[in-house]
Amino acid sequence: MAIGFIIAxxxxxxxxxxxxxxxxxxxxxxxxxxRRGPNRAGPWGILQxxxxxxxxxxxxxxxxxxxxxxxxxxAPTIVMIVTLLSFAIIPFAPGFMVVDSNIALLFFLANSSxxxxxxxxxxxxxxxxxxxxxxxxxxxQMVSYEVFMGLSLMGVVMLAGGSFSMxxxxxxxxxxxxxxxxxxxxxxxxxxxxxxxxxxxxxxxxAEGELVAGFHTEYSGIKFGMFFVxxxxxxxxxxxxxxxxxxxxxxxxxxxxxxxxFMFKTxxxxxxxxxxxxxxxxxxxxxxxxxxxxxxLPISLINILITAAILLYKG
Amino acid sequence: xQNNSIISLLTERFGAEAIISQPTVDGIPTCWVDKSKxxxxxxxxxxEVSRPYRMLYDxxxxxxxxxxxxxxxxxxxxxxxxxxxxxxxxxxDIRIKVPLQGEYPTMPSITKLWANANWYEREVFDMFxxxxxxxxxxxxxxxxxxxxxxxxxxxxxxxxxxxxxxVFTEDDRTAADEMLQFKPEEWGMSRSSDDADFLxxxxxxxxxxxxxxLRLVLQLEGEEIVDVVPDIGYxxxxxxxxxxxxxxxxxxxxxxxxxxxxxxxxxxAYLLTVEKMAGIEVPPxxxxxxxxxxxxxxxxxxLVWYGTFAQDLGQISPVFYTFNDRERVFDIISAITGxxxxxxxxxxxxxxxxxxxxxxxxxxDFLKHFPKSLxxxxxxxxxxxxxxxxxxxxxxxxTDEAIEWGATGPALRATGFExxxxxxxxxxxxxxxxxxxxxxxxxxxxxRARVRVEEMWQSLRIIEQCMRRMPEGPYKSTHPLATPPLxxxxxxxxxxxxxxxxxxxxxxxxxxxxxxxxxxxxxGSNAYYLISDNNTSAYRCRIRTPSFAHIQMVxxxxxxxxxxxxxxxxxxxxxxxxxxxx
Numbered sequence: 001m002a003i004g005f006i007i008a009x010x011x012x013x014x015x016x017x018x019x020x021x022x023x024x025x026x027x028x029x030x031x032x033x034x035r036r037g038p039n040r041a042g043p044w045g046i047l048q049x050x051x052x053x054x055x056x057x058x059x060x061x062x063x064x065x066x067x068x069x070x071x072x073x074x075a076p077t078i079v080m081i082v083t084l085l086s087f088a089i090i091p092f093a094p095g096f097m098v099v100d101s102n103i104a105l106l107f108f109l110a111n112s113s114x115x116x117x118x119x120x121x122x123x124x125x126x127x128x129x130x131x132x133x134x135x136x137x138x139x140x141q142m143v144s145y146e147v148f149m150g151l152s153l154m155g156v157v158m159l160a161g162g163s164f165s166m167x168x169x170x171x172x173x174x175x176x177x178x179x180x181x182x183x184x185x186x187x188x189x190x191x192x193x194x195x196x197x198x199x200x201x202x203x204x205x206x207a208e209g210e211l212v213a214g215f216h217t218e219y220s221g222i223k224f225g226m227f228f229v230x231x232x233x234x235x236x237x238x239x240x241x242x243x244x245x246x247x248x249x250x251x252x253x254x255x256x257x258x259x260x261x262f263m264f265k266t267x268x269x270x271x272x273x274x275x276x277x278x279x280x281x282x283x284x285x286x287x288x289x290x291x292x293x294x295x296x297l298p299i300s301l302i303n304i305l306i307t308a309a310i311l312l313y314k315g
Numbered sequence: 316x317q318n319n320s321i322i323s324l325l326t327e328r329f330g331a332e333a334i335i336s337q338p339t340v341d342g343i344p345t346c347w348v349d350k351s352k353x354x355x356x357x358x359x360x361x362x363e364v365s366r367p368y369r370m371l372y373d374x375x376x377x378x379x380x381x382x383x384x385x386x387x388x389x390x391x392x393x394x395x396x397x398x399x400x401x402x403x404x405x406x407x408d409i410r411i412k413v414p415l416q417g418e419y420p421t422m423p424s425i426t427k428l429w430a431n432a433n434w435y436e437r438e439v440f441d442m443f444x445x446x447x448x449x450x451x452x453x454x455x456x457x458x459x460x461x462x463x464x465x466x467x468x469x470x471x472x473x474x475x476x477x478x479x480x481x482v483f484t485e486d487d488r489t490a491a492d493e494m495l496q497f498k499p500e501e502w503g504m505s506r507s508s509d510d511a512d513f514l515x516x517x518x519x520x521x522x523x524x525x526x527x528x529l530r531l532v533l534q535l536e537g538e539e540i541v542d543v544v545p546d547i548g549y550x551x552x553x554x555x556x557x558x559x560x561x562x563x564x565x566x567x568x569x570x571x572x573x574x575x576x577x578x579x580x581x582x583x584a585y586l587l588t589v590e591k592m593a594g595i596e597v598p599p600x601x602x603x604x605x606x607x608x609x610x611x612x613x614x615x616x617x618l619v620w621y622g623t624f625a626q627d628l629g630q631i632s633p634v635f636y637t638f639n640d641r642e643r644v645f646d647i648i649s650a651i652t653g654x655x656x657x658x659x660x661x662x663x664x665x666x667x668x669x670x671x672x673x674x675x676x677x678x679x680d681f682l683k684h685f686p687k688s689l690x691x692x693x694x695x696x697x698x699x700x701x702x703x704x705x706x707x708x709x710x711x712x713x714t715d716e717a718i719e720w721g722a723t724g725p726a727l728r729a730t731g732f733e734x735x736x737x738x739x740x741x742x743x744x745x746x747x748x749x750x751x752x753x754x755x756x757x758x759x760x761x762x763r764a765r766v767r768v769e770e771m772w773q774s775l776r777i778i779e780q781c782m783r784r785m786p787e788g789p790y791k792s793t794h795p796l797a798t799p800p801l802x803x804x805x806x807x808x809x810x811x812x813x814x815x816x817x818x819x820x821x822x823x824x825x826x827x828x829x830x831x832x833x834x835x836x837x838x839g840s841n842a843y844y845l846i847s848d849n850n851t852s853a854y855r856c857r858i859r860t861p862s863f864a865h866i867q868m869v870x871x872x873x874x875x876x877x878x879x880x881x882x883x884x885x886x887x888x889x890x891x892x893x894x895x896x897x
Contacts, residue, residue: 033636034636035635129514133516133878201629201701207879209523210524279632280701281625281629284880285877285879
């Protein structure tokens, strides 16, 4: 009973935040780009998102005749499912989480690996050359960046006494947030996580100036909407994960409840990821892969070695 | 005489009977040569003569059959093919004309001599039906493949009302679709190499990265570009044909729409030539106002480029910043002219009206504000490491290649060659101003960007000098052909009244002759080659635009790079589709 209630709350909350992200992103982008942004639907344009949703639900649900129908329909659901599943292991506050598992972090990594199927299948099923190139880029990018993402997290696990439980990782940060001893790990995780969710500036599978819309070129209506919302859910997921792993999760001064601190920190990261999109150009595909394998991989390995050495030395 | 020295060299080499020289208004040595000798002569001019004519600046044709007075031509000709060569060493041009007889003549191709002759010859074939023997791919370039007739021939109708109602049946649609199918074999491309099948990717005509209706077909191996085939003509509006139909005065608004980001710069290119033919001296105040507006438009054009260049590289914000400042430029322009992008403000012999009160303050405010923006964008765009990684060493060409392909403007200067027509052939009073010519070193995308950013600083310097030293005096010439003539004096003397009446009702009659004046437009060298047969409209109006030459070069500088690089290259080329197709 209690777990069902928490699941319902978490799902509702996550989807609301994802929808709010659309509005927040558009307003923040317009603020940084010296323009007004959506301001017509409702006060300060807050009804823009409901209006967009009504539009996207009512649009013709069109499947191109040359596409592989079954796969074409399945692809966008995958990204929604795996990102939502990942929220099962996020501790929002003490006692407020769906599952306190001892393999939580592995579950998160496994889900993010599955996300690549969404991109690859969408690109393949669309039977469009732009989609195909986008999907190929997406597959290579996500498979590579998973490696560093996993490795960069090992330092955090070590600091938590070898635990993969998110709750224990948060509790291990009572003295000091992980971001201080694990700064290189944090930076690599941040880059890898943005790459995993293929957000700008690492939106190479979409790359609107080059590949039109990349893997989802042929999608429209609610199926496009799933990719779209899936992207915002994964921004929320990344931000929540970063906060949990590196910024002490719900920990914060006692004058405000832990849940507030968690949300506050998460929103800062959401805004930061939006700022990344507003400010950075897109690297070229091969450059991006080269940076991953030649710079980020060695750093994450060295980070593990040094962390382990210090922990062993301290005993 | 300096001007005729090249003619005497040619006479020495090919014999006096082979060359018939023709006087022109612009003083460019012009000679008529038989088609059997023209390839040798062009080859001599390009490769053998000292300080050679390395650039094929323009290649076009004239349908001479309906000239009101054909006896002015030194040689009888039905169609004349015109080669316009430029020598940077001499800072001189030469025009070679080839008379052709008959309805659908042929002549030898010079594609082996100049790489950029390819598109120009296709254009002449498309527009006039003149065939070039030895051309590798003589197909229509601007018109659809199934077009009937050749538009710039005099018998081809210029108005829709002369053409009968337009019908587009289902069969026509199928045929049109079929026509757009890309068949690699036609272009001599194979579908596979020894170890891979190529992917043919159709980029455009509607694509976010092509800035308009440009279609490029990419031959890809993985993401690497093996070859590119540009397919142009989607933006063709027949501006040259309209130039032969509208009066000299009424054609001015059409020029605004050639390079539509650069407004009155187009007016200037056209009017300098018209004024040369009419023998009009433009008063100093009008000249300085023209320069000021030209430089404001240069900034406006470069700002469009700056934002979209960053956008092409995936940076989404700078385009809003640059367009905001472009609006500041347009505020000044609209206060002066009432228009924004298509100001249509210059007139034969001057400008349309004097400057409004308070213009100094607006210009001064802009001069104060804009350097801050430029410095900020330098940090955001030009010094960004990812931008550098995306553009340095990409799309490289050197000075020789630039000249071979007819690249001008910032693209030429980015190769390290200091050449700016405003300095080298000062027109419209540019010699009165102090400014530098920014150059690059490597001729890559980054250097082309760098040069344009520096040009905006130089334009600011020029505008500042215009503001400080704006001369007093009339804003339009009192020459009888200045159009429309100054109204104030019409009620006081009969001559002005007559001129006013004729100039406004018929339009001015420009005396017989031909001229072409190159100017440094925002995107490169732009020129109008105008021929008058003593009439109220041009007999032939040829528009030489920089984008045409630059886009022709794109396949050459894109091979071996990736799709992402191609977009960086296109972004750094800075082209406008209307300027490409006209």
